[in-house]
Amino acid sequence: MDRRALLGLAALTVTAASTAAAPALARSEGGGGGSTSSFIRFPTVTATILRPNGRRGVLTVETGVDVADAGLRARAEHSAPRLRAAYNTVVQQIAGLMLPGAPPDVERMVRQLQAVTDATLGRPGARLLIGTVMVA
Numbered sequence: 001m002d003r004r005a006l007l008g009l010a011a012l013t014v015t016a017a018s019t020a021a022a023p024a025l026a027r028s029e030g031g032g033g034g035s036t037s038s039f040i041r042f043p044t045v046t047a048t049i050l051r052p053n054g055r056r057g058v059l060t061v062e063t064g065v066d067v068a069d070a071g072l073r074a075r076a077e078h079s080a081p082r083l084r085a086a087y088n089t090v091v092q093q094i095a096g097l098m099l100p101g102a103p104p105d106v107e108r109m110v111r112q113l114q115a116v117t118d119a120t121l122g123r124p125g126a127r128l129l130i131g132t133v134m135v136a
Contacts, residue, residue, distance in 0.1 A: 040065050045087050047095035059095045062131030072125045086116040106133050
């Protein structure tokens with residue numbers, strides 16, 4: 001595959017992920033009637049990938065959760081280290097399964113990250129939000 005085509009796919013993936021998360025992020029930041037206290041942002045998750053030329057690359061994912069329930073939000077804030085560890089594990093597994101030069105499967109990643117969010121918090125109610133997914 002041509003590198004220019006790969007960069008186009010990567011840009012398309014990042015744009016699609018950003019566009020899908022933008023309305024939810026706007027609501028959680030106060031733009032759509034939500035409050036800023038319901039959104040918890042986590043540090044960027046990174047994982048190593050194999051690039052088409054055989055060198056190593058980096059997959060980065062920005063994550064956060066929107067929790068409307070105050071009790072569950074407190075639990076999510078206290079479980080932040082466990083959530084970050086679970087997110088790191090999922091992103092590393094996804095990165096390990098990626099073929100060199102292939103874009104990440106963002107939909108699959110979101111499903112798995114939402115599943116570990118629910119499992120870590122013990123019940124559903126926290127909505128996972130994805131910011132930027134980037135391959136460099």
